[in-house]
Amino acid sequence: MKLILSYLKHYKKMFALNVFSVFGFALVELGIPTIVAWMIDRGVSEKDTAFIFEMGGVILLISLLGTAGTILLGYCCAYLSTSITRDIRNDMFEKTQEFSHREFKEFGTASLITRTTNDAFQIQMFLNILFRTALMTPVMTVGSIVLVLKASLSLSMVILGTVPFIVVGVIIVAKRSELLSERQQSSLEWINRISKENISGIRVIRAFTNDRHEKKRFDEANSAYMGYSKKLFKLMSVTQPAFYFLMNLAGMLIYWISSIMIEQGGLNIGQLVAFMDYLFHVMFSIMLFCLVFMMYPKAAVSARRITKIFDAVPAVENASGEGGSPIRIDEITFDHVTFAYPDGEEAVLTDVSFTVKKGETIAFIGSTGSGKSTLINLVPRAYDVSGGRILVNGKDIREIDLKSLRNSIGFIPQKAMLFSGSIADNLKFGKEDASLKEMEEAAKTAQAYDFIMEKGGFDVQITENATNVSGGQRQRLSIARALVRKPEVYIFDDSFSALDFKTDAKLRKELKKVLKDAVMMVVAQRITSIMDADKIMVLNEGRVVGAGTHKELLESCRIYQEIAASQLDKEELAHD
Numbered sequence: 267m268k269l270i271l272s273y274l275k276h277y278k279k280m281f282a283l284n285v286f287s288v289f290g291f292a293l294v295e296l297g298i299p300t301i302v303a304w305m306i307d308r309g310v311s312e313k314d315t316a317f318i319f320e321m322g323g324v325i326l327l328i329s330l331l332g333t334a335g336t337i338l339l340g341y342c343c344a345y346l347s348t349s350i351t352r353d354i355r356n357d358m359f360e361k362t363q364e365f366s367h368r369e370f371k372e373f374g375t376a377s378l379i380t381r382t383t384n385d386a387f388q389i390q391m392f393l394n395i396l397f398r399t400a401l402m403t404p405v406m407t408v409g410s411i412v413l414v415l416k417a418s419l420s421l422s423m424v425i426l427g428t429v430p431f432i433v434v435g436v437i438i439v440a441k442r443s444e445l446l447s448e449r450q451q452s453s454l455e456w457i458n459r460i461s462k463e464n465i466s467g468i469r470v471i472r473a474f475t476n477d478r479h480e481k482k483r484f485d486e487a488n489s490a491y492m493g494y495s496k497k498l499f500k501l502m503s504v505t506q507p508a509f510y511f512l513m514n515l516a517g518m519l520i521y522w523i524s525s526i527m528i529e530q531g532g533l534n535i536g537q538l539v540a541f542m543d544y545l546f547h548v549m550f551s552i553m554l555f556c557l558v559f560m561m562y563p564k565a566a567v568s569a570r571r572i573t574k575i576f577d578a579v580p581a582v583e584n585a586s587g588e589g590g591s592p593i594r595i596d597e598i599t600f601d602h603v604t605f606a607y608p609d610g611e612e613a614v615l616t617d618v619s620f621t622v623k624k625g626e627t628i629a630f631i632g633s634t635g636s637g638k639s640t641l642i643n644l645v646p647r648a649y650d651v652s653g654g655r656i657l658v659n660g661k662d663i664r665e666i667d668l669k670s671l672r673n674s675i676g677f678i679p680q681k682a683m684l685f686s687g688s689i690a691d692n693l694k695f696g697k698e699d700a701s702l703k704e705m706e707e708a709a710k711t712a713q714a715y716d717f718i719m720e721k722g723g724f725d726v727q728i729t730e731n732a733t734n735v736s737g738g739q740r741q742r743l744s745i746a747r748a749l750v751r752k753p754e755v756y757i758f759d760d761s762f763s764a765l766d767f768k769t770d771a772k773l774r775k776e777l778k779k780v781l782k783d784a785v786m787m788v789v790a791q792r793i794t795s796i797m798d799a800d801k802i803m804v805l806n807e808g809r810v811v812g813a814g815t816h817k818e819l820l821e822s823c824r825i826y827q828e829i830a831a832s833q834l835d836k837e838e839l840a841h842d
């Protein structure tokens with residue numbers, strides 16, 4: 267409710283219209299039975315046709331007003347429920363943009379998608395019913411009860427007798443449905459997770475002919491979802507007839523008691539008709555309210571899941587929310603940096619120190635898992651250091667506007683990621699207003715120009731998951747995207763691994779020419795990719811075990827010597 271109220275305040279006018287249409291509707295609905303009673307008791311009993319016609323006209327007019335009120339109410343409900351849900355979805359999306367890797371890992375991609383889609387949809391469904399009934403039910407119930415009591419006190423007692431049964435029933439149903447809803451949402455999340463893994467890993471699955479295993483995994487999740495949904499539907503399918511049964515029972519009792527009363531002259535037919543009409547309204551309002559009550563647990567579960575996203579405090583905080591424009595970066599220093607992942611006990615990096623200046627290239631090499639990717643990911647603050655400091659021009663990066671810092675960095679990740687859209691859209695990702703010339707220059711440096719032209723130019727569409735470009739082409743496009751931005755710092759995270767040796771060499775030569783004034787940080791597995799670097803840091807189990815130029819390290823660092831020795835043959839082949 268807190269979540270809904272915080273959004274409802276933006277739609278005060280529409281809500282006022284909603285309230286107005288509810289009162290209008292109630293007034294009309296409650297007025298008709300009284301007029302019908304007059305028609306029967308005065309018009310029919312006394313055979314006053316003119317009066318019947320007159321009242322008929324009034325009923326027609328009132329019905330028209332009622333119809334207009336109902337349409338207006340429907341419009342208001344639709345507007346409010348869809349607008350509020352859109353706002354919730356937008357805010358959720360915006361909030362996830364602030365998330366650091368830690369929050370993404372904590373929630374999980376499938377869960378974030380389920381929360382943004384299905385949970386928001388549950389809220390929308392609930393809101394629609396809520397706005398339709400939340401006000402109408404009390405107004406109609408109170409109005410009907412007053413009129414029912416006025417029509418006949420003794421008959422009203424019959425209705426009151428059914429109320430405790432309804433209340434107890436609703437509470438039991440609500441409790442059971444809350445538990446089932448929670449499990450249903452989790453199993454939907456499970457389905458989404460498997461679908462996502464399956465679709466993105468379809469090539470691996472096929473290569474390992476593991477379709478059957480995947481099908482079994484999906485079937486398990488799907489069956490669990492079906493199980494909980496079935497239980498929920500069963501619960502609802504029992505509830506509604508039970509309420510109808512109660513209503514019919516009360517109706518039967520009323521007819522029985524009223525027939526005795528009419529016989530004894532304590533009630534006339536018109537009064538009975540009006541009474542039954544009011545009774546119908548009371549029961550109908552209670553029914554609607556039950557519906558809200560039954561939908562509430564499901565919506566409450568969804569609201570809790572959504573609120574968890576809003577309440578999450580990003581591990582990486584922005585010192586100032588302003589700015590965003592790139593900053594000049596002359597120097598980056600790691601000052602005794604230590605880092606452990608939030609869910610890991612041991613440090614992945616220990617006491618790492620170095621400085622790299624504008625125009626210099628620093629490279630990181632070491633065995634897999636030695637902490638190279640972790641190290642360079644600390645620069646754009648994917649995570650914050652656990653100990654020590656990272657300084658940009660002498661200032662701790664935690665004190666620099668996060669957007670400005672990131673806007674000054676061209677990051678080329680290990681796994682080249684392209685978005686669906688044209689090649690141009692992808693290249694302009696970091697600079698919306700990039701010209702064709704800028705794109706061409708970047709593509710040429712990244713050794714991507716020729717294959718882009720072969721494919722048909724910059725307007726060629728990249729398919730979902732970039733399946734129409736090879737791994738090496740993807741890497742080159744990803745490098746070109748960073749080049750278009752012309753940032754102060756370039757971070758290459760093993761970004762040449764899918765390139766053949768010749769293209770790799772050519773690309774590095776071109777990069778050296780173009781990136782004279784930038785800070786370059788390069789992670790590589792191949793010595794050929796980094797041997798020209800101004801400084802090479804050799805990492806082993808998160809510690810720096812060697813630092814210097816290629817030549818220096820060949821003389822002084824055992825691990826570097828081993829890596830060089832193991833790659834020598836390949837290099838020689840490449841140079842041929």
Ligand SMILES: Nc1ncnc2c1ncn2[C@@H]1O[C@H](COP(=O)(O)OP(=O)(O)OP(=O)(O)O)[C@@H](O)[C@H]1O
Binds near residue numbers: 609
């Ligand atoms: N998100 C993460 N959460 C927890 N531990 C992680 C995470 N990413 C990496 N690690 C762990 O941190 C250590 C260093 O990993 P990292 O990816 O930095 O190594 P690397 O040198 O880049 O390896 P590679 O050359 O294989 O890419 C590894 O032990 C890895 O398991």
